[in-house]
Amino acid sequence: MVEKLLEISNLRTYFFTEAGVVKAVDGISVEVNKGKTIGLVGESGSGKSVTAQSVLRIVPRPGRIVDGSIRFAGEDLLSKSENEMRKLRGPQMAIVFQDPTTSLNPVYTVEKQLTDILMLHKDLTKAEASKTALSLLQHVGIQEPEKRLKAYPHELSGGMKQRIAIARALSCEPTLLFADEPTTNLDVTIQAQVLELLKQLQKEYGMTMVMITHDMGIVADMTERVTVLYAGKVMEVADTHTLFTSPKHPYTEALLKAVPSVKQTRALEVIPGNIPNLIEPPTGCVFHPRCKYAKEICVKSEPALEKVENGHDVACHFWRDLKLEGRGR
Amino acid sequence: MIPVFLGVAILTFGVGNAAGNPIDLIRAGLKYPSPAVLEALTRYYHLDRPVWERFLYWLWDLLHGNLGVSISGRPVLSQIGPWTITTLELQILSLLLAVVIGIPVGVYSSKHQYSKMDYAITTTAIFGYSMPTFWLGIMLIVVFSLDLGWLPSSGAASVSYLWWGNPFLDWLAHLILPTLVLTYVGLATIVRLVRANMLEVMRQDYILAARASGLSERTVTYRYALRNAISPVVTIIGLGFGAALGGAPALETTFSWPGLGYAFTQAALTLDIPLVEGITIIITLMVLIANLITDLAYAFLDPRVTIE
């Protein structure tokens, strides 16, 4: 019996800025089964990070969740008080952020940042927390952990900082982990290591992981199901294999084509146009300005998510007619 | 530090000798010093030597605490002591109040951005540093002292009548208005700065990450955000202290507060050159010390900074 750990339903998170209302997340629905890794894919501005922040309810001002529901392990998160949410953050759900240089507090040692969290959620003394922090560092593969523990973030390399950020996220053994572009800011060689680390830790802790990325390569490597986002809306949802071999949405096709492969002989295809303005998003289908198959109906009416087959949904008027190119596995 | 001190020394000495030598300048002023004093000053300034030697002698004397004799005949150094204390008691008290009140207000303002309270606070602050400090003093004197008679209008202590009963309360009564003025202006700067820095810091990822880890709002605001936002504030406090000292002449004159600033104004008006030079040097020293303390505090607060 597959248990649904996270059910996001028609989530809308808007940012009320001086320049206008930014519709960062505009009707996103995602389901995550327990123990699985799912991918949340899209370019910057697609709403992937804000979705994760919305689940933990830490959306920064001037953002606010304006509509929808979020259920975690059967409980309605949006009706919980701030105190109740705080008890969940860390022990139940956590985020690893993209840039470890800015996600670690520059004025405190690694030890302090870890022990603060450990002492808060688990009833530990300072000494016990320090010991736990040490073993956490060892667990994420940091060499000479005693030294690193006493160090300040600016004294450490990018890869090490990200491992520490991962250690921090996992310190209270959360059930759900959001990894928000965890390798984007790292060197290529380190990227692979960090991804391996995440895979290994997921297995060990039995976590459910949401992999937020724009890199289809990572999606192929790490995830079992994928949700493709664009401009705050869901374009396509499918098992990873299905998405790669038979995508049904033009945007998905374009994303797949933009990833170079060794066997490739033709030129890389670029998705024309720019990221849409989220204050005044395009009418109808939000992708239509950049879609090479777009017709008049795409400008006028927003396509609803339709079922292609079990476990595969797509939001496009023409998914039945288009013959889109996937990639052989 | 040393170059600054030398720079001020050169400038002060230079201007004192602008008429060729200090004695002529003094004579151009309003007071006519006694022959004995002129004699002493001629020796002090080594007027029989060329300019650069005079400067070195003067510097040497300075560093050994010999600041010469003022026109009145009294040695400069001995007068400066009590004045310094009088100035410092006002400045330091105001600084402490401004910091203690300003930081929480700034934090509050940043957390309630765009609220009516925030708007009121920032508007009050911007008025604070748009006005001449001494003018606020004058206005307060007119209202609270001359009109209402609640507080004394001048001096640091009364001669004939003890306000509020005893010497200590009398001193306190005299302290209130000038402190109020100085604190308000200090608050204006600090509140604005703390607010701006907090807004900047609260947008950082590590604050988001701290919240994501379940830390309480209080911990996040004070221990994580403020701790990061405070370093530049410390620097500004140091600079502000220097600026306040520099502004002492106007404020102290307004309240007839018998400190270094008041003395400086009188000395400069009467062209009491030795006194003026002495006070300038002392105030410069205090500014330099304040900056040194500030630098050390900054290095302490921000582990990314090392002391050179």
Next chain:
Amino acid sequence: MPEERGKRGASQWAVAWRRFKRNKSALIGSAIVVFFVAVALLAPYIAPYPARSYLPLYEGDAGSPPSFKHPFGVEDSGIDVFSETIHGTTNDLYVGLAATLITTLIGVAVGAVAGYFKGAISDVLLGLTQVFFVIPVLLLILLFARVFSVLVFRGLGLTLIVLILSFFGWSSIAFIVRGETLRLKEMEFIQAARALGASSYRILFRHIVPNILSPVIVVATLNIAGFILTEVVVSFLGFGDANTSTWGLLLNEGFSFIRTDWWVSLFPGIAVVVCVLGFNVMGDGLSDALNPRLRE
């Protein structure tokens, strides 16, 4: 293929201007500044009495409180406060703007050279900047003003005041310009220019200076406010020019009569506060407009 929305002008100045226009307080500040500039320029035509004129004395109005005839009252000496305040606007704005202009030129030159070049010259310039930044500037200004007013035949005069203020007031801009220059120096477009054979001077003037304009404009605007305040203090203490109408002089004269003629201290002071406020608020608005901080 569906059309894209019409594109609007996207130069950074156009964007900043649009942002500035949206900022209510910035607009208020600018309005205040424009008002004072207008008063300064029109002073000879709108002031009821000429500068430093004792006419009201002969009209029997010396020492009178604010009235319809003399909106800001009259000093004991017979000087009409309203007229003096208007004339003071001209002089104070002159001091503020002139000193800002000079210090900006000096500051940009010193800062750019100190930031761009390496070696003895930059070190010396940096040292000078640091010295002039830390010294208790007001004390030295007062000292210089007093000594020069005694030595210079014609008395101090506004221009000399401007020069003294400028001599001591360039370091903040120099620091900022130096910092920005250092930062820009490392950027790729500078290296590209060098790779294309541009000389150092060309790089400095064509590439670096235009890019530091934003912070310089902000600081310069705030400096105008600062210089006006400094002038007010200097004149209030009696170190300014006793024959030129300035707000500080008014406050100086008013202070002697504070028990009886409070209006001499009140109205010029309000003028100072509003004028300085205008520049400060406008400067803040410029800062917000030129430094994008919106989350997009």
